Structures are given as C-alpha cells and as structure tokens.
Amino acid sequence: MTRRQLHLNAFLMTTGHHEASWRLPESDPHAHVDLAHYVRLARIAERGTFDSLFLADGPQLWSSVAQRPAGALEPITLLTALATATEHIGLIATASTSYNSPYNLARKFATLDHISGGRAGWNIVTTAGAEAARNFGLDAEPAHAERYARAAEFLDVALKLWDSWEDDAIVADKAAGVWGDDAKIHPPRHQGRYFSVEGALNVPRTPQGYPLLVQAGSSEDGKRFAARYAEAVFTAQQTIEDARAFYADLKSRAVAAGRDADHIKVLPGIVPVIGSTEAEARANERVLEDHIVHTHGVDRLERLLHLDPGTLDLDGPLPADLPPESAIEGAKSRYTLIVELARRERLTVRQLIGRLGGGRGHLTFAGTPEQVADTIGLWFGSGAADGFNIMPAVLPSGLDAFVEHVVPILRARGLLRTEYGSSRRTLRERYGLPRPANQHVLAPALV
Amino acid sequence: MTRRQLHLNAFLMTTGHHEASWRLPESDPHAHVDLAHYVRLARIAERGTFDSLFLADGPQLWSSVAQRPAGALEPITLLTALATATEHIGLIATASTSYNSPYNLARKFATLDHISGGRAGWNIVTTAGAEAARNFGLDAEPAHAERYARAAEFLDVALKLWDSWEDDAIVADKAAGVWGDDAKIHPPRHQGRYFSVEGALNVPRTPQGYPLLVQAGSSEDGKRFAARYAEAVFTAQQTIEDARAFYADLKSRAVAAGRDADHIKVLPGIVPVIGSTEAEARANERVLEDHIVHTHGVDRLERLLHLDPGTLDLDGPLPADLPPESAIEGAKSRYTLIVELARRERLTVRQLIGRLGGGRGHLTFAGTPEQVADTIGLWFGSGAADGFNIMPAVLPSGLDAFVEHVVPILRARGLLRTEYGSSRRTLRERYGLPRPANQHVLAPALV
Ligand SMILES: Cc1cc2nc3c(=O)[nH]c(=O)nc-3n(C[C@H](O)[C@H](O)[C@H](O)COP(=O)(O)O)c2cc1C
Ligand SMILES: Cc1cc2nc3c(=O)[nH]c(=O)nc-3n(C[C@H](O)[C@H](O)[C@H](O)COP(=O)(O)O)c2cc1C
Numbered sequence: 001m002t003r004r005q006l007h008l009n010a011f012l013m014t015t016g017h018h019e020a021s022w023r024l025p026e027s028d029p030h031a032h033v034d035l036a037h038y039v040r041l042a043r044i045a046e047r048g049t050f051d052s053l054f055l056a057d058g059p060q061l062w063s064s065v066a067q068r069p070a071g072a073l074e075p076i077t078l079l080t081a082l083a084t085a086t087e088h089i090g091l092i093a094t095a096s097t098s099y100n101s102p103y104n105l106a107r108k109f110a111t112l113d114h115i116s117g118g119r120a121g122w123n124i125v126t127t128a129g130a131e132a133a134r135n136f137g138l139d140a141e142p143a144h145a146e147r148y149a150r151a152a153e154f155l156d157v158a159l160k161l162w163d164s165w166e167d168d169a170i171v172a173d174k175a176a177g178v179w180g181d182d183a184k185i186h187p188p189r190h191q192g193r194y195f196s197v198e199g200a201l202n203v204p205r206t207p208q209g210y211p212l213l214v215q216a217g218s219s220e221d222g223k224r225f226a227a228r229y230a231e232a233v234f235t236a237q238q239t240i241e242d243a244r245a246f247y248a249d250l251k252s253r254a255v256a257a258g259r260d261a262d263h264i265k266v267l268p269g270i271v272p273v274i275g276s277t278e279a280e281a282r283a284n285e286r287v288l289e290d291h292i293v294h295t296h297g298v299d300r301l302e303r304l305l306h307l308d309p310g311t312l313d314l315d316g317p318l319p320a321d322l323p324p325e326s327a328i329e330g331a332k333s334r335y336t337l338i339v340e341l342a343r344r345e346r347l348t349v350r351q352l353i354g355r356l357g358g359g360r361g362h363l364t365f366a367g368t369p370e371q372v373a374d375t376i377g378l379w380f381g382s383g384a385a386d387g388f389n390i391m392p393a394v395l396p397s398g399l400d401a402f403v404e405h406v407v408p409i410l411r412a413r414g415l416l417r418t419e420y421g422s423s424r425r426t427l428r429e430r431y432g433l434p435r436p437a438n439q440h441v442l443a444p445a446l447v
Numbered sequence: 448m449t450r451r452q453l454h455l456n457a458f459l460m461t462t463g464h465h466e467a468s469w470r471l472p473e474s475d476p477h478a479h480v481d482l483a484h485y486v487r488l489a490r491i492a493e494r495g496t497f498d499s500l501f502l503a504d505g506p507q508l509w510s511s512v513a514q515r516p517a518g519a520l521e522p523i524t525l526l527t528a529l530a531t532a533t534e535h536i537g538l539i540a541t542a543s544t545s546y547n548s549p550y551n552l553a554r555k556f557a558t559l560d561h562i563s564g565g566r567a568g569w570n571i572v573t574t575a576g577a578e579a580a581r582n583f584g585l586d587a588e589p590a591h592a593e594r595y596a597r598a599a600e601f602l603d604v605a606l607k608l609w610d611s612w613e614d615d616a617i618v619a620d621k622a623a624g625v626w627g628d629d630a631k632i633h634p635p636r637h638q639g640r641y642f643s644v645e646g647a648l649n650v651p652r653t654p655q656g657y658p659l660l661v662q663a664g665s666s667e668d669g670k671r672f673a674a675r676y677a678e679a680v681f682t683a684q685q686t687i688e689d690a691r692a693f694y695a696d697l698k699s700r701a702v703a704a705g706r707d708a709d710h711i712k713v714l715p716g717i718v719p720v721i722g723s724t725e726a727e728a729r730a731n732e733r734v735l736e737d738h739i740v741h742t743h744g745v746d747r748l749e750r751l752l753h754l755d756p757g758t759l760d761l762d763g764p765l766p767a768d769l770p771p772e773s774a775i776e777g778a779k780s781r782y783t784l785i786v787e788l789a790r791r792e793r794l795t796v797r798q799l800i801g802r803l804g805g806g807r808g809h810l811t812f813a814g815t816p817e818q819v820a821d822t823i824g825l826w827f828g829s830g831a832a833d834g835f836n837i838m839p840a841v842l843p844s845g846l847d848a849f850v851e852h853v854v855p856i857l858r859a860r861g862l863l864r865t866e867y868g869s870s871r872r873t874l875r876e877r878y879g880l881p882r883p884a885n886q887h888v889l890a891p892a893l894v
Contacts, residue, residue, distance in 0.1 A: 022619075022626060029619035029626060033561045033651055035531075059550055061649040065616065065627025071649040074558040080527040081562050084482075103506055103582040104521075104547065111521040114480045115528050134645035135550040169512065172469075172476035177740045179469060179476060180512025198581035202508040202518040204480055293624045 007387025010045040016394035020291035048403035052090030060131040083116035088420040090427030092121035097154040106161040110203040118207030118426030128330035148221040160188035162210035164200035218333035227253035243384035269362035269389040281366040297353030369405035454834025457492040465840035467738035495850035499537030507578040514743040530563035535867040537874030539568035544601040553608040557650040565654030565873030575777035595668040607635035609657035611647035665780035674700035690831035716809035716836040728813040744800035816852035
C-alpha cells in the first residue's frame with residue numbers, strides 16, 4: 001500500500017503570477033503568444049512529474065493593456081499543441097458555461113481527450129463581469145445565481161453528449177459493410193430552460209469517457225455546483241484554518257450528494273517565492289513588489305470591489321461600509337477573501353495591493369525550498385488540501401526552481417511520485433479517479 | 448519572372464473520399480479519431496509541397512452510423528496538433544457562421560494563426576440541414592438567405608475583432624512599466640442585426656493579420672458572399688465548361704466589388720484514382736464501386752434531394768418533377784449539380800450513386816499519373832482553375848500515390864514548386880496574396 005499521494009497542478013500564466021513579473025530583465029513581454037514559451041513550461045512541469053497543467057481564461061480583454069501583458073491564446077487550442085509536446089501530463093483548460101454552447105464545447109473537449117490520449121480536463125467557470133457579457137450580445141452580466149443555473153444545465157447536456165456513443169458503438173464490420181451500431185448511439189433529445197440539443201455528439205466516446213471536471217468558484221452556489229459535478233476543485237485560501245473548513249465542507253457536501261469523498265480533490269493555490277535562504281526569498285519578493293505600479297493596482301482593486309474610480313486612498317484602510325457578499329453579482333468568494341484579508345491584517349490599500357500583486361488572493365509564501373515543502377506537507381497532512389495549484393510568481397524561472405529544489409524534497413518524503421510509470425495513463429487515473437460509466441449502460445452488477 | 452503557379456490543397460477525409468473506402472483491407476476504420484493517421488497525411492502532403500491541408504466539418508452527426516465512419520475531431524483543434532507536426536503547409540479548418548459566436552471563433556482562428564506561425568485558413572460555411580440547427584436550440588434550419596445574411600455580418604464582426612489590435616500595440620516598456628498602448632486597441636462596438644460585440648479581441652493581431660478566408664458554397668448567395676470576402680473558393684464542377692463559366696463569373700464579381708481578380712483563387716475538387724495504366728486505374732475504381740451498399744446510397748440521395756423515403760427506384764432515372772433550386776433551403780448548388788449530372792448523362796439512380804460515391808459531386812478522374820496531370824494542367828491553363836482541391840478516394844494510399852507519381856510531373860512541367868523555400872512563410876503568401884492592412888491604420892500612401 002503506497003502512501004497517499006500529493007497532486008500537483010502547474011497553473012501557467014504568461015510571465016508569471018506576479019503582476020509585475022513581465023518587467024523583470026529575464027521576462028519576455030511577448031511570451032503570451034509564443035508557443036515555445038508554453039512548451040518550455042510544460043516540459044519543466046513534466047520533469048517535476050506534476051499531475052497536470054492549467055490555463056485560466058475569460059472571453060474578454062481586460063480594461064487597459066498599459067498595465068501588463070493582456071490577451072492570451074485560447075486554452076483548448078493551446079493545450080492541444082502542448083499535448084503533442086508532452087507525454088504524460090494532464091491538460092486542463094478553462095471554458096465558460098455562460099458564453100459557449102454545449103454542443104461545440106463538448107466536442108472540443110472530446111477532441112482534446114482523443115488527441116491527448118485521455119489527458120483533457122475542463123475548469124468549468126461561469127465568468128464574472130459585464131465585459132464578457134457585452135461580447136456575446138448581452139448588456140450586462142447575468143445574475144450570479146442565473147449563471148450557476150445555466151452551468152448546471154450545461155453540464156447535464158455535456159454529459160449526455162459525451163455519453164451519446166457507447167464505448168463499443170463502432171463495430172467496423174468490413175465484410176458486412178456495417179461500420180457502427182445505431183442502437184448504441186443515444187441522442188440527448190434535451191429540451192431545457194437554457195438549451196435544447198437534439199442530436200448525438202459527432203465524436204465517439206473518448207479515452208476518459210469525458211474530461212476531468214474541475215471547478216474554481218468558492219461561493220455558496222459554487223460549492224453546491226462543485227459537490228455535484230467537480231472531480232477537482234481549485235480554491236484560493238489565505239489561512240490553513242480557512243482551508244480546512246473549506247475542505248471539510250466540500251467533502252461533506254459531496255458525500256451528502258451521494259458521492260465518494262475521495263472523488264473530489266481539493267487544490268488550494270500557492271505562490272511560492274523561493275530563495276536559498278529565507279532572506280534571499282524575501283529579497284526576491286521585494287524586487288517584485290518594487291515593480292508594482294500602484295495606480296494600476298488601485299484601478300483594479302476598485303473594479304474588484306465595485307467601487308467608483310477615485311474612492312480608494314493608497315495609504316488608508318479599505319472603506320468601512322463595503323457591501324456584503326450577497327450584493328455582489330461578480331466573483332463572490334474572491335471578493336470576500338480580499339475584504340477579510342485586508343481587515344484581518346489591518347492592511348492599507350498599498351499593502352493590500354502588494355499582497356494581491358503576487359497571486360490575486362492566493363497564498364503567497366516566500367521561503368527556502370524546505371519551508372515551501374513544509375507548508376505544502378502541513379496543509380496536505382492536516383485536512384486542508386489533496387494537493388496544490390502551483391502558481392510561480394515568475395515564469396519559467398519560478399517553475400524551474402520549484403521542480404529543481406522543492407520537488408526532490410517532496411519525493412524524498414514519499415509525497416510525490418518519482419516517475420509517471422506506465423500503469424496510469426489518463427488524467428483521471430493520475431488523480432486516482434475512476435473512469436465514469438456511460439449513463440446508457442447498466443452497471444455490470446445490475447445486468 | 449516565374450511561371451504562374453498551381454495551388455494544391457489536400458482535402459483530408461478519414462479513410463478517403465470514396466464512401467466505401469473504409470471497407471478496403473488497407474483502411475483503418477478507427478482512423479477518424481487517430482491523430483497519427485492525420486499526422487501521416489499532413490506529412491505526405493508537405494512532401495508534395497502542397498499549399499495547404501483542409502478539413503470539412505458540420506456540427507451534427509449524420510443519420511446512421513451503420514453506413515460509414517461517422518463523427519470527426521473538431522478541425523481547428525486537430526489542425527493545431529498538425530501545426531506542431533509540420534513546418535510549411537497551410538491549415539484550413541471549416542467552421543460555421545450559423546452555429547458559432549464571432550468572439551469565440553475569431554479568437555480560435557487567431558490562436559491557430561499564432562501557433563502555426565501564420566498558416567491558418569478558415570473555410571467559411573453557413574451549414575445546411577435541420578440536424579445541425581436542432582443541436583443549437585432551433586427547430587428547423589434557418590432559410591438559405593438568412594444564413595448568408597448572418598454570415599456577412601459575422602465576417603464584418605470577425606474582421607473588426609482581428610483588427611482590434613494594431614500590429615504595434617505592444618510597446619513593452621519595462622522601465623516605464625507600460626506594456627501596451629491603449630490608443631492602438633480598437634473595440635468593435637458592433638451593434639447589428641445578428642450580433643452585438645463590444646470589446647476588443649483578447650489576442651493580439653496575428654502573423655497573417657487574419658486567417659486566409661476560404662468559401663465553398665456556389666449558389667447565387669454563395670458567389671455574392673465569395674466575391675466580397677473570399678480569398679480562395681472551393682467548388683465542385685463536373686465539366687471544364689461549367690468550371691470556366693464559374694471561374695469567369697467569380698473573378699468578374701470580385702472585380703465589380705472593387706477587388707483584384709488575382710486575389711480570389713478558384714480551386715475545383717478532383718478525385719484522382721490513379722493506376723499505372725488506364726485499365727488498372729479503372730479496375731481500382733471498380734473495386735471501390737463494388738463495395739458501395741446501394742440501400743445506403745438511396746437513403747442519402749433521397750435526403751439530399753429532399754424526397755420522401757422510398758421514392759427512388761434503384762434502376763430507374765431520377766423523377767422528372769424535382770423542385771427547382773429556388774425551392775431548396777439546404778445546399779443549393781450541390782443540389783443543382785447532382786440533378787444536372789444525372790440528366791446530362793442519363794444515369795439511373797444506381798449509376799448516379801456510383802458516380803457520387805467517389806466524391807459527392809466532385810469530378811472523379813481515373814487514369815494514369817500523366818492523364819491526371821494533363822487534366823489538371825488543362826483546367827489550370829484554360830481559365831477553369833487556379834489550382835485544385837485534391838480529394839483522394841482512399842487515404843493515405845491515394846495521397847501517397849498522387850505525391851509519388853503526379854507531383855513530379857507537375858514539377859517537371861514548371862507548374863508546381865519543388866520546395867517551399869524560405870521567402871514565403873504564411874499561407875496567404877503561398878497563395879500569392881498580400882497581408883491585409885489593419886482597417887484602423889491609414890494606408891502609407893494616405894498618411
Ligand atoms: C485557481 C483558480 C482559478 C480560476 N480561474 C478562473 C478562470 O480562468 N476564469 C474565470 O472566469 N474564473 C476563474 N476562477 C474563479 C473566479 O476566481 C471566481 O471565483 C468565479 O468566477 C466566481 O466564483 P464564485 O462567485 O462562486 O466565487 C478561478 C478561481 C480559482 C481559485
Ligand atoms: C470542397 C467543398 C467543401 C465543402 N465543405 C463544406 C463543409 O465542410 N461544411 C459545410 O457545411 N459545407 C461545405 N461545403 C459547402 C456545401 O457543399 C454547400 O455547397 C453549402 O453548404 C451551401 O452552399 P450553397 O447553398 O451556397 O451552394 C463545401 C463545398 C465544397 C465545394
């Protein structure tokens with residue numbers, strides 16, 4: 001019996017998760033459209049035997065391109081190119097249920113799963129913000145609850161589409177001239193509130209059955225959705241206590257929904273800033289902080305908190321009269337996390353911007369490789385995490401440093417595989433999850 | 448001054464364009480989801496210095512999977528994987544303007560163009576048939592004219608999105624902390640009949656500016672659309688006279704629209720069945736014909752002609768009282784081509800099925816490599832074609848035979864490049880087309 005294994009996901013972001021990373025001498029400001037940059041990152045992560053790679057996404061250009069690298073290659077497309085440059089690592093693409101149609105999106109993920117030999121994952125998001133809505137014929141963003149209702153129906157349709165071919169629907173009888181068995185094709189014939197989708201998918205069932213389902217919203221609606229559908233959950237947690245409470249809550253919700261608690265993996269994000277001594281790590285962190293342009297930070301914080309421009313005072317605290325989470329129709333859980341962080345640590349706006357600059361609300365940790373491994377081990381060993389979303393402040397160097405210096409420690413402690421091995425091929429297998437049965441096929445015990 | 452060059456496009460289709468190709472001993476009936484199969488095809492075409500590869504598509508599963516390999520990987524995704532396996536060849540994906548949103552689709556093509564270094568092309572189709580419509584919330588297919596009106600607005604929006612970043616919008620001034628120039632970002636702010644799209648694309652302008660625009664509908668509406676937007680046109684033509692008339696008509700329409708006649712390339716399809724003698728070629732063709740299941744052919748022909756099941760008599764002619772093209776809301780030009788072919792050659796339904804089995808209405812030509820090269824040269828040299836859509840009946844063997852035996856003849860005659868060379872890198876350059884200026888930047892002469 002092997003020890004419980006840590007799951008590592010490399011959250012890739014152009015020149016790094018720190019908003020000022022692009023200004024460092026080592027960074028390429030055109031990296032965001034350079035396939036070679038992403039191939040390099042993917043190969044470093046594969047050297048570190050990570051479970052998966054991950055790309056965030058939203059169908060809009062953020063406000064000002066002056067502030068930092070803006071725009072990004074579309075994740076499913078980019079990960080397809082990375083599938084051909086790697087052999088083992090999982091490939092998780094973000095896509096929105098609010099601004100896609102189920103038939104097209106289910107098909108793209110099925111295609112990626114076939115091309116990658118079962119390594120596709122979908123980070124399911126509902127997409128906050130009016131900017132995105134206005135690119136798809138709407139005047140304003142749909143209400144938060146509405147977005148999650150649409151997401152649930154979207155998933156039901158996508159699952160029907162992925163199961164619309166039984167695994168053995170292709171008979172390929174050349175002599176008889178019969179290629180497929182029409183009785184093993186199951187058109188969804190779905191008529192719902194948001195979608196009506198009649199026909200079967202035009203892609204056969206995939207190696208994994210369907211992509212690993214990942215979810216990344218931590219509001220009440222988000223957790224309810226995750227408990228029902230998600231096989232892995234990305235989350236931003238600032239303290240181990242909050243992370244433990246989130247972890248326990250999510251597992252018990254999954255159990256209440258009739259699922260196995262082990263079949264939903266929880267991965268908080270961590271922004272490791274590594275130095276050979278603690279002092280060096282802090283110095284590395286300070287270099288990044290010194291490159292932050294604070295007027296940009298104020299602008300973004302005001303948007304995030306839904307405040308009028310010019311409201312915030314750089315050297316004062318957050319206003320006392322901020323609205324409650326229930327009044328926010330955008331990204332609810334991130335809003336609350338930021339407000340609570342500022343209040344708990346009594347941060348000025350300037351200090352808050354410094355803290356968010358590194359990871360937008362994810363835990364930032366500056367230290368030696370041992371200290372980073374200790375923190376990961378502590379969270380992993382005490383009911384706060386099944387693994388981590390590794391979010392290097394600077395890329396590729398931060399990922400390289402993690403793989404060179406932290407990964408060997410985790411391996412020595414028996415927490416992380418030393419090689420991929422040949423028994424587990426698919427992303428779902430790496431995460432220790434079963435291949436889903438087709439909803440149209442009776443479970444063997446029942447036949 | 449080099450001679451006018453022939454353009455060759457490899458139209459790929461699983462085990463080949465002949466509907467019975469999957470039944471041959473050499474064919475892999477699972478090829479349609481096998482990346483390695485497509486990589487092999489792409490590399491053969493690149494060995495033959497083709498201009499481009501092409502994948503057809505529709506967002507629906509056709510009627511019965513019993514008849515032949517059904518379902519296909521999504522083309523943009525598959526071509527992205529092929530971009531990494533090739534170096535020079537263009538990559539043309541079909542996508543529908545009726546069942547996509549401009550923001551998402553413009554972004555995917557921009558991504559493919561970045562990843563491939565400027566080798567992306569878009570075969571713009573409006574998608575006939577109720578099966579597709581019912582996968583996207585509609586009860587029936589939109590009227591033909593309606594689909595083309597939507598397509599025109601779709602293109603206008605897509606062009607605005609691709610031009611929403613000027614080529615030099617990224618300034619990357621690390622010292623000043625200024626990444627982009629907001630004055631060089633141009634949000635479309637489009638409000639139209641079918642779409643409203645507010646914001647700029649979240650991908651910078653691409654190597655080609657935008658993908659090569661290809662069109663493949665030959666109805667009146669289709670030709671009007673092509674004259675305005677298309678840089679290359681795929682077409683099915685049964686006789687050189689028809690092809691010449693089509694060619695002249697399209698060029699003069701483009702000129703009337705204020706365009707250069709050389710900036711719209713016309714590529715009819717040809718299904719070459721090659722043998723070392725004419726008799727061997729005919730024998731190869733007969734083997735394929737013998738594998739046709741005629742009841743399947745009747746089924747498909749009845750759908751195509753919008754007839755009730757059971758109307759057609761296998762050994763009789765087509766009914767005399769078929770409706771005129773104007774009454775057809777599906778694929779208009781293909782309908783007319785098939786009806787005229789049957790009448791002109793007085794074919795029985797069985798014979799017509801045999802003729803369509805090879806290429807669904809495209810010109811099928813069985814002969815020696817010399818004869819195939821002669822036909823291509825004749826059409827090319829006499830105002831019927833700027834190049835050809837090569838549609839092998841069986842894949843990979845038919846493409847391999849074309850490259851091994853026909854390509855050397857075309858090269859010896861000075862019609863086809865012998866190597867890609869280094870001066871032309873993008874797909875648009877291969878087709879001899881200029882890189883489009885950004886609509887927001889004044890032409891140099893006017894500044
Ligand atoms: C690691 C991580 C990655 C995320 N990536 C995305 C993303 O790519 N796109 C997106 O719209 N939301 C993303 N989110 C979710 C948003 O941050 C936000 O929480 C969500 O849109 C709204 O969820 P909520 O209101 O349920 O909290 C991510 C969240 C986490 C924790
Ligand atoms: C070479 C070629 C390839 C085509 N590929 C597609 C395709 O992939 N998907 C599609 O919907 N239509 C495709 N078409 C167009 C249809 O055959 C049909 O002509 C079109 O949908 C309707 O156009 P029309 O009514 O203007 O003739 C293609 C046509 C040609 C000549």
